[in-house]
Amino acid sequence: MDSLRSAVGADAVRTDDASLDKYGRDETEDLHFPPSVVVLPSSQREVAAVMGLASHEQVPVTPRGGGTGLSGGALPVRGGILLSLERLDRIRRIDPVDMIAEVEAGVVTAHLQEEVELQGLFYPPDPASRESCFIGGNIAEDSAGPRSCKYGTTRHFVLGLEAVLADGTPITTGAAVRKNAAGYDLTQLLVGSEGTLAVVTAAQLRLLALPKARLTLGLPFQRCDEAANSVAEIFRRGFQPAACEFMEQAAILAAAMKVDVPPQVRECEAFLLLEFDGDRPDLLIEQAAALDAITDQLGATETLVAETEVEQRRMWQIRSAAGEAVKGLSDYKEADTVVPRASIGALLQGAHEIADRHRIRAICYGHAGDGNLHVNLLRGGLELSDWQRRRDSAEDDLFALVVRMGGTVTGEHGIGWTQRRHLEKVRSPEEIHLMNSIKRAFDPTGILNPGKVIPDSY
Numbered sequence: 001m002d003s004l005r006s007a008v009g010a011d012a013v014r015t016d017d018a019s020l021d022k023y024g025r026d027e028t029e030d031l032h033f034p035p036s037v038v039v040l041p042s043s044q045r046e047v048a049a050v051m052g053l054a055s056h057e058q059v060p061v062t063p064r065g066g067g068t069g070l071s072g073g074a075l076p077v078r079g080g081i082l083l084s085l086e087r088l089d090r091i092r093r094i095d096p097v098d099m100i101a102e103v104e105a106g107v108v109t110a111h112l113q114e115e116v117e118l119q120g121l122f123y124p125p126d127p128a129s130r131e132s133c134f135i136g137g138n139i140a141e142d143s144a145g146p147r148s149c150k151y152g153t154t155r156h157f158v159l160g161l162e163a164v165l166a167d168g169t170p171i172t173t174g175a176a177v178r179k180n181a182a183g184y185d186l187t188q189l190l191v192g193s194e195g196t197l198a199v200v201t202a203a204q205l206r207l208l209a210l211p212k213a214r215l216t217l218g219l220p221f222q223r224c225d226e227a228a229n230s231v232a233e234i235f236r237r238g239f240q241p242a243a244c245e246f247m248e249q250a251a252i253l254a255a256a257m258k259v260d261v262p263p264q265v266r267e268c269e270a271f272l273l274l275e276f277d278g279d280r281p282d283l284l285i286e287q288a289a290a291l292d293a294i295t296d297q298l299g300a301t302e303t304l305v306a307e308t309e310v311e312q313r314r315m316w317q318i319r320s321a322a323g324e325a326v327k328g329l330s331d332y333k334e335a336d337t338v339v340p341r342a343s344i345g346a347l348l349q350g351a352h353e354i355a356d357r358h359r360i361r362a363i364c365y366g367h368a369g370d371g372n373l374h375v376n377l378l379r380g381g382l383e384l385s386d387w388q389r390r391r392d393s394a395e396d397d398l399f400a401l402v403v404r405m406g407g408t409v410t411g412e413h414g415i416g417w418t419q420r421r422h423l424e425k426v427r428s429p430e431e432i433h434l435m436n437s438i439k440r441a442f443d444p445t446g447i448l449n450p451g452k453v454i455p456d457s458y
């Protein structure tokens with residue numbers, strides 16, 4: 001403990017009960033794994049010193065960003081050091097010529113977005129947790145959000161990284177340039193590696209020009225299947241929304257307990273929320289009119305148009321409130337399913353059939369434009385062992401369905417701790433062995449975020 005204190009300063013080493021309790025949790029269900037010590041370095045040099053000590057003593061280290069993860073990646077399941085990156089919170093520079101931002105890992109995602117927007121620039125990845133998650137956590141999870149429908153996920157914006165290896169060696173990958181074809185792409189290997197290969201301390205991020213106009217549309221449906229099937233139809237007809245989000249009635253009603261929801265949305269069976277963006281407001285209005293012209297064929301009861309920023313915020317808050325509102329209803333397990341867009345309707349129907357079969361409640365919403373449906377299984381009043389049995393069997397059946405549809409077991413929440421048993425459903429033994437070889441090349445003694453991603457049997 002003394003060597004940790006001299007590496008980062010006494011106030012950056014915490015062993016009090018409140019800190020161990022707080023940093024022993026993230027947003028994954030009700031799981032709790034208190035670490036032995038919480039360390040809050042303020043620079044890459046301090047992160048390297050902590051990793052050097054941990055490597056020497058063979059102590060597990062779990063990196064942590066904002067602690068908003070939903071697959072338990074930041075839980076210190078093997079104890080040891082919880083390494084919080086929250087003090088590395090500087091935006092170092094925003095370059096309007098190359099359109100690149102250089103930021104430390106602990107910068108809150110929404111803060112970066114606000115800062116770049118002041119300069120007419122745009123950082124699209126927008127997880128619903130963006131007010132509290134960090135860029136480092138987003139990189140570790142390859143996080144996404146509604147706008148990934150048009151712009152892609154976090155990985156599409158990462159050009160270079162500063163990081164620290166498990167033995168304390170600082171490294172840089174990539175560079176602050178917009179193209180780079182030199183050698184293996186270690187930057188992209190680290191993106192989505194969930195803190196198991198290196199601790200990210202800073203990143204160079206690609207920016208875009210901020211679109212000058214946005215238009216948000218809401219389509220209420222009286223039939224859930226028609227809403228889900230409309231997603232494929234909208235793309236088939238050539239529309240390219242920046243976001244295409246789906247909510248079923250139970251999710252809307254949960255959101256309505258937190259935010260204002262207009263009656264025509266509260267009373268519908270399902271709701272699609274679409275956003276279009278671009279530089280020409282007139283073209284957006286044209287797209288809205290073109291969509292409105294086919295709403296009857298899609299089965300929507302009307303087209304709600306939010307033109308002003310206030311109206312748009314009001315419509316978006318229905319979707320933004322849904323995640324926390326549904327999770328507030330009961331203990332839950334969220335399955336982060338992904339299928340081809342055209343299969344969203346079949347997945348939704350299948351998810352409810354499976355839930356009914358296991359006599360468990362399911363509430364669905366998600367990023368339908370990416371084929372990404374969050375299926376929340378709710379415990380309700382079930383006794384603990386009964387809940388766990390039904391939940392696990394329902395989840396297995398759900399993922400079997402997803403795999404049959406050509407999909408995958410997580411689109412954005414990662415494998416982390418809670419989803420490890422599902423990795424083999426979508427990755428071959430050869431692939432997992434290769435992943436394990438990569439893990440050993442980066443972290444030969446396995447101290448960095450142990451117990452995550454790769455099943456113990458490998």
Ligand SMILES: Cc1cc2nc3c(=O)[nH]c(=O)nc-3n(C[C@H](O)[C@H](O)[C@H](O)COP(=O)(O)OP(=O)(O)OC[C@H]3O[C@@H](n4cnc5c(N)ncnc54)[C@H](O)[C@@H]3O)c2cc1C
Pocket residue numbers: 026027062063064065066067068069070072073074085105126127128129132133134135136137138139140141142143144145146194195196198199200201323324412413416449
């Ligand atoms: C209400 C709510 C809504 C959400 N909505 C979305 C959404 O729309 N889209 C989405 O993708 N996710 C969403 N999430 C999940 C979560 O916010 C994301 O996974 C987010 O990227 C996690 O970032 P974080 O900073 O909180 O990381 P943490 O939860 O602290 O950590 C997540 C993982 O990253 C690792 N890690 C963190 N920082 C570093 C680092 N600097 N170096 C190496 N490894 C690191 C940790 O070890 C862990 O494995 C949501 C969560 C909540 C609670």
